[in-house]
Amino acid sequence: MPWVETFARYLHGTRLSWAVAGGYQWIWPLCETLHFIGMGLLVGIVGVLDLRMLGIGKRLVPGPFERLIPWAIGGFLLNLVTGFLFFTGDPSQYIHNTVFWLKLLFILLAGINALLFYATGIARRVDVLGPGDDAPLSAKVIAATSLALWIGVIYWGRMLPFLGGAF
Amino acid sequence: MDLLRAVENSGFGIWVRESGSVWSYPTIIFLHAVGLTFVAGVNAAMDLRLLGFAPRLPVTSMAGLFPVMWVGFWINALSGVALLIADASTMMVSWVFWVKMAAIALAVVNLIVIRRLMFVDVPESGIARDIVPVRVKMLAGTSLLFWTAALTAGRLTAYLGAGALAKGSH
Numbered sequence: 001m002p003w004v005e006t007f008a009r010y011l012h013g014t015r016l017s018w019a020v021a022g023g024y025q026w027i028w029p030l031c032e033t034l035h036f037i038g039m040g041l042l043v044g045i046v047g048v049l050d051l052r053m054l055g056i057g058k059r060l061v062p063g064p065f066e067r068l069i070p071w072a073i074g075g076f077l078l079n080l081v082t083g084f085l086f087f088t089g090d091p092s093q094y095i096h097n098t099v100f101w102l103k104l105l106f107i108l109l110a111g112i113n114a115l116l117f118y119a120t121g122i123a124r125r126v127d128v129l130g131p132g133d134d135a136p137l138s139a140k141v142i143a144a145t146s147l148a149l150w151i152g153v154i155y156w157g158r159m160l161p162f163l164g165g166a167f
Numbered sequence: 168m169d170l171l172r173a174v175e176n177s178g179f180g181i182w183v184r185e186s187g188s189v190w191s192y193p194t195i196i197f198l199h200a201v202g203l204t205f206v207a208g209v210n211a212a213m214d215l216r217l218l219g220f221a222p223r224l225p226v227t228s229m230a231g232l233f234p235v236m237w238v239g240f241w242i243n244a245l246s247g248v249a250l251l252i253a254d255a256s257t258m259m260v261s262w263v264f265w266v267k268m269a270a271i272a273l274a275v276v277n278l279i280v281i282r283r284l285m286f287v288d289v290p291e292s293g294i295a296r297d298i299v300p301v302r303v304k305m306l307a308g309t310s311l312l313f314w315t316a317a318l319t320a321g322r323l324t325a326y327l328g329a330g331a332l333a334k335g336s337h
Binding site for chain 2: 029032033036037039040041042043044045047048051052056057058059060061063064065066067068071131151154155157158159162163
């Protein structure tokens with residue numbers, strides 16, 4: 001994909017790239033910390049909903065709990081921004097890294113899975129569940145897929161330095 | 168210090184740190200991130216409810232989250248001990264590491280107090296407990312603060328204190 005190379009080379013030449021890569025030494029640790037906070041918010045909140053659909057903590061009523069989803073989206077956006085900054089700091093170590101592309105693929109699949117949850121009407125069937133009610137099988141499939149994908153995203157993220165050789 | 172070096176250079180310590188196996192340091196640090204999500208992330212969800220977000224969610228219906236948080240906590244206690252063994256002589260003298268330990272201790276005590284005040288001896292309906300007292304809201308705020316501090320200090324062990332000298336940058 002030549003446009004990726006071109007984009008990477010452009011980013012690497014920016015002052016932002018210089019700043020993130022060590023021009024200001026506090027930027028990288030700060031972004032890492034924020035990236036973990038975003039991860040906790042996103043996977044913590046989505047994870048609770050997934051576990052509830054799978055039958056763990058069944059007294060929790062999913063409908064009202066979903067009002068916390070904006071916080072999970074906030075965590076995701078925080079990670080999108082900080083992730084982009086990591087990428088900007090040294091694009092070449094990511095674009096030639098299979099683990100990085102696997103991480104992006106898993107994020108994309110998790111996004112599609114979430115879209116399916118809402119678009120297929122499964123979310124509406126989950127919203128009306130009362131305390132202790134069993135979620136429909138379709139919701140359980142979505143929930144298990146979501147948990148597996150998000151934990152997979154964390155896995156690929158953590159493996160970047162070990163399997164892919166980034167930092 | 169001799170003892171810490173002995174721990175660090177035990178067979179297990181060397182395996183975690185130097186074996187190069189995906190199952191050693193990389194997998195342990197991955198589990199540490201998953202545990203973080205389930206103890207601090209799930210606790211944050213509970214704290215947000217106690218602070219007044221998602222107000223239609225009955226507070227006591229979150230009781231089932233405690234086992235999830237404890238699983239996350241123990242994943243991290245065990246993976247954390249493994250990581251500590253591998254880096255004992257560095258971490259035990261790192262002030263940032265001890266800030267992290269203190270923040271975790273405070274966060275756990277905070278969680279136990281919240282459990283006592285909001286979740287123990289609650290009638291099945293639990294409706295009476297849906298009004299969150301101001302002191303519990305304050306505890307939810309300190310909970311978010313302690314977990315954020317623990318996570319931040321954990322990240323910074325690689326950049327500040329003894330760990331920074333040991334590893335260099337990143």
